Amino acid sequence: MKKLLILIFVLLFSGILKAQELQVVVPYTLADRDRAILTDAKISALDVRFESIDKQFMYQQKQIDDIKVLFYWGFGILITLFIFMLSYMIWDRRTAMQPALERSSIAEENSRSLLTMLREYSKKHPDLAEILKTHGML
Secondary structure (H helix, E strand, O other), X not given: OHHHHHHHHHHHHHHHHHHHHHOOOOOXXXXXXXXXXXXXXXXXXXXXXXXXXXXXXXXHHHHHHHHHHHHHHHHHXXXXXXXXXXXXXXXXXXXXXXXXXXXXXXXHHHHHHHHHHHHHXXXXXXXXXXXHHHOOOO
């Protein structure tokens, strides 16, 4: 009877050991699953946030591009105005100088003819010849 008891005990004990051996070890627990779900939710929230930040950077880049285009146009207009003003000043100077040059050539011609007349007249009048000699015109 003792042997029977030992046999029953060994069979029961081996059954318990066999049951423990058949238990599958779960790679993660429910707490691990909950943490994984929370991590996925946080990553999704970060993705949304990064997308909004990317949109903001795209908007700022568009504004910078618009400012660059504005600067190009502004500098282009200023350079065009400077070239126009310089051209106008050169044209105005030439057109304003033309009548003055014509008048000066006429005045020079008149002074030459007057000097010639005075020299001719000084041949008959010695006092005028004396005055012209002192001023270096004869």
